[in-house]
Amino acid sequence: MSKWLQLAILAALIAALPLLFPSGYYYRIGALVFVNALAVIGLAILIGQAGQISLGHAGFAGIGAYSCALGPEWLGLHPALSLLAGAALSGVTALLIGRPILRLRGYYLAVATLGFGILVAMVIQNERALTGGPDGMAVAELGLRDLLRDLGWRIGGGEFWYAVSGIVLILGAWIALNIFDSPTGRAMRALHGSEVAARTVGIDVASYKLKAFVISAVYASVSGSLLALQNRYITPDVAGFLHSIELVTMTVLGGAGSIMGAVFGAAILTILPQVLTALADYEQLVLGAIMIVVMIFMPQGLLPYISRRLRRTGK
Amino acid sequence: MLTVEGLKSCYGRIEVLHGVDLEVAEGEIVTVVGANGAGKTTLLRCLSGIQPVSGGRVIFRGAPLTAAAHGRAALGLTQSPEGRQIFTNLSVEENLRLGAYSRSSRGVRSDMAESYAMFPILEEKRHLPAGGLSGGQQQMLAIARALMARPSCLLLDEPSMGLAPLLTKQIFDTLKTLRDRGMTILLVEQNARAALGLADRAYVMETGQVIISGMARNLLTDPRIRDAYLGT
Numbered sequence: 001m002s003k004w005l006q007l008a009i010l011a012a013l014i015a016a017l018p019l020l021f022p023s024g025y026y027y028r029i030g031a032l033v034f035v036n037a038l039a040v041i042g043l044a045i046l047i048g049q050a051g052q053i054s055l056g057h058a059g060f061a062g063i064g065a066y067s068c069a070l071g072p073e074w075l076g077l078h079p080a081l082s083l084l085a086g087a088a089l090s091g092v093t094a095l096l097i098g099r100p101i102l103r104l105r106g107y108y109l110a111v112a113t114l115g116f117g118i119l120v121a122m123v124i125q126n127e128r129a130l131t132g133g134p135d136g137m138a139v140a141e142l143g144l145r146d147l148l149r150d151l152g153w154r155i156g157g158g159e160f161w162y163a164v165s166g167i168v169l170i171l172g173a174w175i176a177l178n179i180f181d182s183p184t185g186r187a188m189r190a191l192h193g194s195e196v197a198a199r200t201v202g203i204d205v206a207s208y209k210l211k212a213f214v215i216s217a218v219y220a221s222v223s224g225s226l227l228a229l230q231n232r233y234i235t236p237d238v239a240g241f242l243h244s245i246e247l248v249t250m251t252v253l254g255g256a257g258s259i260m261g262a263v264f265g266a267a268i269l270t271i272l273p274q275v276l277t278a279l280a281d282y283e284q285l286v287l288g289a290i291m292i293v294v295m296i297f298m299p300q301g302l303l304p305y306i307s308r309r310l311r312r313t314g315k
Numbered sequence: 316m317l318t319v320e321g322l323k324s325c326y327g328r329i330e331v332l333h334g335v336d337l338e339v340a341e342g343e344i345v346t347v348v349g350a351n352g353a354g355k356t357t358l359l360r361c362l363s364g365i366q367p368v369s370g371g372r373v374i375f376r377g378a379p380l381t382a383a384a385h386g387r388a389a390l391g392l393t394q395s396p397e398g399r400q401i402f403t404n405l406s407v408e409e410n411l412r413l414g415a416y417s418r419s420s421r422g423v424r425s426d427m428a429e430s431y432a433m434f435p436i437l438e439e440k441r442h443l444p445a446g447g448l449s450g451g452q453q454q455m456l457a458i459a460r461a462l463m464a465r466p467s468c469l470l471l472d473e474p475s476m477g478l479a480p481l482l483t484k485q486i487f488d489t490l491k492t493l494r495d496r497g498m499t500i501l502l503v504e505q506n507a508r509a510a511l512g513l514a515d516r517a518y519v520m521e522t523g524q525v526i527i528s529g530m531a532r533n534l535l536t537d538p539r540i541r542d543a544y545l546g547t
Contacts, residue, residue, distance in 0.1 A: 187416065
């Protein structure tokens with residue numbers, strides 16, 4: 001499917017879905033899906049294209065989230081600038097730790113990134129004076145809504161954040177799709193296939209792994225910032241181990257190899273728990289079972305599986 | 316074109332190349348034959364920069380070769396690695412495009428057309444994932460991909476590995492055509508008979524050293540080689 005078609009479908013879905021929303025609550029879920037999808041797109045670049053694992057990307061989400069909380073509070077920085085500062089900080093952090101960490105492979109890389117994520121969460125938890133510790137802290141208002149109101153456009157919080165996260169998601173998907181088809185994306189996919197061969201054709205393997213790591217860190221950071229800004233409150237959970245695992249699971253479930261698969265995986269794993277609350281005590285059980293079944297029968301992920309099925313019946 | 320002087324290399328503390336000397340002149344096919352574990356592949360890995368060198372030096376086109384592995388393709392030294400190592404998850408055409416990664420994109424299209432002319436089956440399958448190709452087709456792709464870099468010297472590691480005799484012959488015929496067009500080739504092979512039949516000069520390696528070298532034609536009839544490597 002062409003890049004523009006994929007983007008058009010995504011944009012159409014984001015624009016049309018609210019027509020089906022029975023209540024304002026659904027805007028919040030939608031915004032949550034988009035925010036998660038943004039981080040997962042980043043991971044799809046790292047995992048799906050460059051073939052490197054990270055179990056610590058919530059650490060970058062944490063950096064992004066707390067940048068938006070701390071920037072206005074301690075530095076008097078505007079929340080929007082804090083988001084950018086957080087993204088830059090995440091990128092630089094990824095650059096610094098990525099260089100030594102990405103020499104590792106497979107399990108070792110997983111454990112090293114895991115360590116990084118836990119480190120960030122611990123710093124946030126323990127620097128009580130700065131971050132409020134485990135209780136979390138309030139986040140300043142972005143201020144864009146007030147601006148819109150002054151211009152005579154009243155828009156509810158849910159709708160506003162649905163729109164903002166949706167637009168950022170489309171932007172993120174557009175960038176990711178461009179990377180996928182660029183020489184950079186091809187180089188990443190090549191080193192995923194064979195590092196030795198990638199080097200013999202002239203690809204600097206270490207630098208492309210690092211690029212993928214930094215790009216995905218920035219995605220996670222922006223995702224964390226948006227989460228903080230729309231919730232107006234943030235706790236260390238955003239940087240926690242469970243959030244890292246959640247992000248990787250979404251990536252793999254949706255189909256790590258494709259950008260739209262990432263969005264799909266994020267949507268399913270964000271919405272499903274909401275639906276399954278009806279099952280009360282069995283929620284986690286059903287969720288786990290679904291994931292096991294998908295991984296056994298559709299190891300490439302949901303979206304690639306579905307699109308292959310459709311193509312086959314289409315013939 | 317390529318001179319190797321006293322090349323040594325270690326895996327951990329164990330030295331596996333004990334000072335290899337070798338020379339490849341422009342426009343010739345030189346082959347390195349030898350049994351499993353003789354150090355042939357290690358030698359090639361040193362030349363392409365994937366394996367660290369612990370002693371000696373390599374001179375390529377008049378200058379010592381010190382560039383990192385990924386910088387050597389741009390210098391004109393391209394390896395088609397052992398076990399083909401094509402990018403299985405990418406399409407045939409993307410593989411070829413990546414072969415030209417280290418040079419300017421001008422002329423990529425016409426070079427690709429040339430690859431397809433050389434291996435028509437690749438053109439037929441150009442949009443399919445390379446992982447779906449047969450062993451022989453993958454080998455063709457590996458060679459075609461290496462040529463996309465427009466190398467002045469091509470390093471080939473066991474192109475006959477796992478191929479039926481007919482396919483091996485086809486691959487070797489291609490190498491002959493390449494030489495006729497002026498390509499310089501260093502060919503590492505276990506299939507000594509085929510390699511010696513094709514090459515201009517040859518080196519025989521054993522336990523990390525060159526033990527015999529000479530004109531390939533003469534080595535074919537050398538009794539030491541006939542007994543040890545040709546099995547006749």
